[in-house]
Structure formats: structure tokens, C-alpha cells
Amino acid sequence: MKEITIQQNKVLDCIQDYINKTGFPPTRANICKELGFKSPNSAETHLRALEKKGFINIESGTSRGISLVNPKVNKNNEDAFPIIGLVAAGSPTLASENIEKTVNCSPTFFRESFDYFLRVKGLSMKDAGIMEDDLIAVKKTQDIRNGDIVIARIEDEVTVKYFERKSPEVVHLKPANEDFNDIEINLKETEIFIEGKSVGLIREN
Amino acid sequence: MKEITIQQNKVLDCIQDYINKTGFPPTRANICKELGFKSPNSAETHLRALEKKGFINIESGTSRGISLVNPKVNKNNEDAFPIIGLVAAGSPTLASENIEKTVNCSPTFFRESFDYFLRVKGLSMKDAGIMEDDLIAVKKTQDIRNGDIVIARIEDEVTVKYFERKSPEVVHLKPANEDFNDIEINLKETEIFIEGKSVGLIREN
DNA sequence: AATAGTACTGAATATTTATACAGTATATTA
DNA sequence: TAATATACTGTATAAATATTCAGTACTATT
Numbered sequence: 001m002k003e004i005t006i007q008q009n010k011v012l013d014c015i016q017d018y019i020n021k022t023g024f025p026p027t028r029a030n031i032c033k034e035l036g037f038k039s040p041n042s043a044e045t046h047l048r049a050l051e052k053k054g055f056i057n058i059e060s061g062t063s064r065g066i067s068l069v070n071p072k073v074n075k076n077n078e079d080a081f082p083i084i085g086l087v088a089a090g091s092p093t094l095a096s097e098n099i100e101k102t103v104n105c106s107p108t109f110f111r112e113s114f115d116y117f118l119r120v121k122g123l124s125m126k127d128a129g130i131m132e133d134d135l136i137a138v139k140k141t142q143d144i145r146n147g148d149i150v151i152a153r154i155e156d157e158v159t160v161k162y163f164e165r166k167s168p169e170v171v172h173l174k175p176a177n178e179d180f181n182d183i184e185i186n187l188k189e190t191e192i193f194i195e196g197k198s199v200g201l202i203r204e205n
Numbered sequence: 206m207k208e209i210t211i212q213q214n215k216v217l218d219c220i221q222d223y224i225n226k227t228g229f230p231p232t233r234a235n236i237c238k239e240l241g242f243k244s245p246n247s248a249e250t251h252l253r254a255l256e257k258k259g260f261i262n263i264e265s266g267t268s269r270g271i272s273l274v275n276p277k278v279n280k281n282n283e284d285a286f287p288i289i290g291l292v293a294a295g296s297p298t299l300a301s302e303n304i305e306k307t308v309n310c311s312p313t314f315f316r317e318s319f320d321y322f323l324r325v326k327g328l329s330m331k332d333a334g335i336m337e338d339d340l341i342a343v344k345k346t347q348d349i350r351n352g353d354i355v356i357a358r359i360e361d362e363v364t365v366k367y368f369e370r371k372s373p374e375v376v377h378l379k380p381a382n383e384d385f386n387d388i389e390i391n392l393k394e395t396e397i398f399i400e401g402k403s404v405g406l407i408r409e410n
Numbered sequence: 411a412a413t414a415g416t417a418c419t420g421a422a423t424a425t426t427t428a429t430a431c432a433g434t435a436t437a438t439t440a
Numbered sequence: 441t442a443a444t445a446t447a448c449t450g451t452a453t454a455a456a457t458a459t460t461c462a463g464t465a466c467t468a469t470t
Contacts, residue, residue, distance in 0.1 A: 007447070022264065023272025024230050027427060039449045044429070049446080059227070063268035063427050063456060067228030106309050110409050129336035129408065149410070201408035203334065204315050205354070212417070232457060244419045249459070254416080268426060268457050
């Protein structure tokens, strides 16, 4: 198999992304729009080159008749997600010094997309089935609803709790363990930063 | 989600097969040829019914713009693991009728290899952080040690418990929930089959 | 008895799409 | 120096395709 050029690789990635996103391959026009080409023939020639080099098959006379030859090229299907362990005070969560290791896993593994895994310390969410050393799939978002399990940062300490907004100024962070107490936060007095919410969990026995 | 009819299910299977075979969804005409319809409108009406019932999405004005809501991945994919739901009495665990759906995941995702996921029913292992609807990664093995979480079948009922061998003839299956009682099994009286053991867990929030 | 859903045939049509043709330009190879 | 591959724009068009309309027939529900 001949070498692929940078542009051809962009087209190949574009096809992969399009399939992952929509479930079906793109048209020439779709590729043009995605990569900024102004003529469908730009896509066409790249496709012919990719076919010649064995990266794709093109079903002649068929709309969207592009198929990827090497299904392992589906690496967009398997991304590496970092596991965040102890988060140093003040440092950005995803800073490399906080990354324990990475896990290969599909971005669509859980019902919602997510950004990283957080390794759980302590048993404050025990009754929600979240145990020490479990990996919580964290989605970085500010779109939090009451009852969501949130990853919150209060004065440089990271904690995982149920979220409940009592009033515009008062937020409760509730553990799922009777040995722990609710944390009541008055936003006028105490600063709180919501890192995101839990969208899933993995336990390595 | 409403019930699917026999014909609609044939169309759904046809779409799945077509995608697995070609890499892209079929046209109305393709479906007609495959299923012996003589008018593209036969396919069209089935597709609209399937969309209405939530099995597929149709991108309007787009050729081959069909995408499956719950796509089953090619069985040749080494990284597709079945989720086993309710296991019918007497039927082999991995029989296709027991497969709820499949999950894409690396075989080496957990520390030990595994064979399938079991969807948990009930809260008998609550204090071990195993909640209802969690997915347990099950390794089919007879190599069980005391303290392992096993998937056991006792008289056609499947249960997840801690395993403890008291003597060559007596086995205890211990729940992790004080509302449940230990199950003591005398192997001379009661037959027990160990399906395997838990090597990990996934929770889809 | 009327309504709605399923399950088709058959034909018509507007839109989508692949694909060919005509160019321009640059870099690499023989 | 000529040939070849890459990397595009721009236009045109035949073929592929979605989608609508007009029917027929059966079944289940109200």
C-alpha cells in the first residue's frame, strides 16, 4: 500500500468522522463542505486516489457508496481517555501531572459523552454504588440538574456528591453514606466550581 | 417504544445486513430488491413506520440517509461483547435470544479477560457497590477463590453473590446487603453451576 | 359503521448525487 | 525536459434516489 498524503488523510478522517456522526458515508459535496473545497471534483480526485491506494472502496454509480477497507482505521471509535487521580490544589484538572494513566474506550461508551475518568477516593457515595478506586466517567458541563452526581471543587478540594440547588444562593452537596453530612454552600460566602457530572462508572475488580 | 411488526422487523434486519455487508445503508430500491417488493413505496412506508416507532432515523432529502438507533455491531468484531439480560430457564446463557445488545470494548479493558456482560437485577450486592441495572463483566471460569463475586445458577435461577467454600460439600453464597440472607448450599442435595466470576463493572448512568 | 394502521402496486417527479470534461498550478520523478 | 502525481476551481449532466399521489385490500379498534 502506497503512502498516504496529508490531504488524503484529512479526507479519510473526514469520511470516518462523517460515518461515526451520521451512520452513513458522505457525498462528494459533504466532504467539500467539511474540508472547505469549492468543487466536488476536489473530493472526487481524493477519493479516487484513496481507492487506488487501497484505503477505501467506491461502489460505482452508487450514492454515498464509500466504504472503509481497513476497519481498524476506526481509531476514532477508540479514543484514549485520561484517568485523573489526586488533583493537586489549584492545578487544572486535565494537566498532564494529574493523569494517572489512560483508558482506551469508545467516546460513546455511555449514554452521554464524557471527557475523563476520575478515580474515587473515600466512601462518601457508597450507597450510590460508588466505591473507593472506582472510575467515574466525568462529562465537563455546567448543565446540572438536581439529583445529578457532580464533581465539585470547593476551595481546592475535589469532591463527588449529589447536587441539589435549594435556592439561587444555596446549594447542597449530599453524600450517599449516612456516616457523612450534607455540605451546605452559600454561594455568596463560599466559592464552588462544578467540574462536571458523572455519566457512568467503571470498576476494575 | 411501540411494538414492531413482523414485516417491519424484516425491513430492520435487512437494513442491518445491508450496512454490515456494504458499509452504507440501503436505498428504498435496495430494500425492495432484497425483500421482493415491487414498489419503492413499500419500503418507504415501512421506513416511516420504523422511524415513528423509534427504531431508525431518516435524514430527509438525503440518499441512503437511514441510521439505526440501536445498531448491532458486526459479530466478526472481536471487541463486541454481548449484554445478557434475563436468562430464560434452561437456555444456554449466550444464546442469541438472551442478548440484550452488544457493547464495544477492548477485551483487555479490565485486569482480567471476560466473556460477556450481565445486567444486574435486584440489590442483593448493594454494599459491594453493585446496583440494579449495572453491567457486570463476567469471566467464564471455574477457577473461583473465596471472596470472589460469582455468577451462579441454582435450579435455573441466576444470582450474583460472594463465594465462600466452607467444606468440600458446603458452599455459602453471601449477599452484600443486610436485608438478604446467606444461601447455604449442600452440594450433595442441591445442584449449583458456577457460570463464572465478576472481573469488573460498568454503570451507564 | 367508521376510523386507523398495516401492507402492498404502480407511476410520476423534483432533488440529490456521481462523474465526466476543461482548466490552473506546483512539486517530484525519470 | 517531459511525464506523472498532487491539489485544486468551475460547469454540466445523466443517473440515482427520495418522496408524493392514487389506488387496492385486509385487520383491529372504537
